[in-house]
Amino acid sequence: MKKKYKAYLLIIVGLFLIIYYAALPEYATYMDANMNKTTNPPPYSVNDRAQKLHDSLIVADLHADFLLWNRDLLERHDYGLVDLPRMQEGNLSLQAFTIVSKVPNGLNIHKNTADSDQITLLALAEHWPFKSLTSLKERALYQAQKLHDYAKRSNGQFVIIKTKDDLTSFVAARHNGKKLTAGFLGIEGAQVLEGDLANVKVMYDAGFRMMSATHFFDTELGGSAHGVSLGGLTDFGRAVFEDMQQRGMLIDIAHASPALIDDILAFTSTPIVSSHTGVRGTCDNQRNLSDDHLRGVARTGGVIGIGFWDVAVCEFSPEAIVKAIKYTADLVGVDHVALGSDFDGAVKSPFDASGMAQITEELLKQGFSEADIRKIMGENTLRVLGEILPD
């Protein structure tokens, strides 16, 4: 009998090891490869004029959920949308690495609660630290640590920007012809604070420099555009944003309910952004910003990061992305438009990070001047970061 139990135990342990070390990582890669696809696979090419201009730009993007996945940033992959080799090839010079901490089952853009979560299984499958299985704060900290590890291993090819000085040195290096690539850390949904104001400092100390109040469900700060309450800014939300402004963190209104956006616009004394969005003027749905909110963001001196995926711009094409850029620039001025790809955000994209020149080519095609293209592709984002980041 004893021998029999031993054999059972061995089988159970063996099965567990196979599931944990083979099947689950396989599942994570499968999810990554299936959720983060291009509609038009690389390689990409553009005309000579566009390529030449594109190569001279500092291209900045306000949103990518790369850190959610198990891909090594420093290696090229034939799946997913972002890694350093593809960023370098597409001259994607500065990327916001935004972390996702909790995503409800049955995700939709209309109405979600916080009762369920798809990230726990993914975190288990990707062998995140066990404490991150039960803590959203730990999920944020772990993803921040991953980006720091990549920077350390990159042999100086990739740096993380946290201060005005970091930004100035990065821009100077680029202007001196060094093909340096940079990132900064952002948070998608303030549920990572776990309702504790003191955790703003924890996030700041971990390197985060941008945060939105909500992702797909309501938080202690206010209502999500896809939540239940559709509520405005709470007292806690106001306290969080005040603290963020004092520290030098950028407020992101992506995924906020219209009432919450109104309240943030009335409250803020610093430029704010929507890190990844579409505009209702070219793609009318609950996920996208109204003309009034576009004007509101512009009034703060901030920027609107135009997304690349179908819910943002209603189709998968550089034409549709630039149509939304043009609509926004015509409405609120070219100084307030930027890029917000949502690469690796479990959305399809017309191209991956190596195909960024397609936007430059399309901007030229739709009549933008080279000076305006410089602003849209990166300078506007650099300006806002330069105003917000701490010394």
Ligand SMILES: [Zn+2]
């Ligand atoms: Zn998002």
